[in-house]
Amino acid sequence: MTNSNFTTVTEFVLVGFTDYQDWKIPLFLVFLSFYFVTILGNLGMxxxxxxxxxLHTPMYFFLCHLSVMDACYTSVITPQILVTLATGKTVITYHNCAAQFFFFTFCASTECFLLAVMAYDRYVAISNPLLYTVAMSPGKCWSLVVGAYVCGLSGSIQRTTCTFSLSFCKDNRINFFFCDLPPLLKLACSDTTNAEIIIVLFGNFVILVNALIILISYLLIIKTIIRMKSSGGRGKTFSTCLSHLTAVVLFFGTLTFMYIRSGLEKSLEEDKVVSVFYTVVIPMLNPLIYSLRNKDVKVAFRRVTNRLQMP
Known part of the structure; x- marks a missing residue:
């Protein structure tokens, strides 16, 4: 900044754990165990x-990329939390904060699109099983995944550019665990109106459009299931969607609570809890959700384990 009344911020101080000094060691152990399980579960998947x-089918092809996103975006956040708890180091440079914000936004946005793609995949598989492999060819699967990455990347560039084109002056204390949008906007000393409109509209657009795609896909799935004559077939068919539906409810539910609520409804402490849930807990739960109720994954695990144990 050129205005002499302000001092340009070159670093931020993360003070989200200030109120939890007596809980540093227990919190460190909890976050470390969560991170270990998350990386082990997602990379294992x-x-x-x-x-x-x-497992070389479209459904598991998309699940593979979802697991990669879960491992990546928790790795953007959790190591920072662990360093803060272990060493008391709360300072993050301006550029590292921008990088953390960019990669976190990219991974979270891409996951939104991947979950929508997976809902569409389930619809195609259930509505037209005989032509499923033709409709979801390797080329189309790759196109959908690349499209999800491109949309996530473009959204991340837009949100990061708008956020860090703002001026940050005297106050550099972020009352949060990492560089997230709401606390950063509160620190800006320039007018944030235009940036907030662009960021919020685009963020809501990503969440709502993908939620709409998922909703329409599941309404069509339910319509197809109702037409089935066998009640046993209905239950078996819908059970294949339960894991994905559980992941969708958890992920989109927390994003909606965090980013779509009005300002009057927001509570900083609630935001902290919710942010921990969707950045640390959900990436850990996803591989468990997709494996515990999935016979194909269990059988594949035994098959691979037996193969590795053979002399």
Whole structure:
């Protein structure tokens, strides 16, 4: 900034754990265990899908990319939390804060699109099973995944550019665990009206459009299931969607609570809890959700384990 009345911020101070000084060691152990389980579960899922040919189907192709996103975006946040708890280091440079914000936004946005793609995949598989492999060819699967990455990347560039084109002056204390949008906007010393309109509209657009795609896909799935004559077939068919539906409700529910609520309804402490849930807990739960109720994954795990144990 050129105005002499302000001092340009070159670093931020994360003070989200200020009120939890007596809980640093227990919190460190909890976050460390969550991070370990998250990385082990998601990378394990990726390796299992790659190693077992029976899982080389569109559904598990998309699940593989979802697991990669979960491992990546929790890795953007959790190590920062662990360093803060272990060393008491709360300072993050301006450029590192921008990078953390960019990669976190990219991974979260891409996950939104991937969940929508997976809902569409389930609709195609249930509504037209005989032509499923033709409709969801490898080329189309790759196009959908690349499209999800491109949309996530473009959204991240837009949100990061708008956020960090704002001026940050005297106050550099972020009352949060990481560089997220709401606390950053509160620190800006320039007019944030235009930036907030662009950021909020685009963010809501991403969430609402993908939620609409998922809703329409599941309404069509339910319509197809109702037409089935066998009640046993209905239950078996819908059970294949339960894991994905659970992941969708958890992820979109927390995003809606965090970013779509009006300002009057917002509570900083509630935002902190919710942010921990969708950045740390949900990425840990996803591989468990997709494996505990999935017979294909269990059988594939036993198959790969037996193969590795063979002399």
């Amino acid at each position: 990726v390796i299992l899908i790659l190693m077992d040919i029976q």
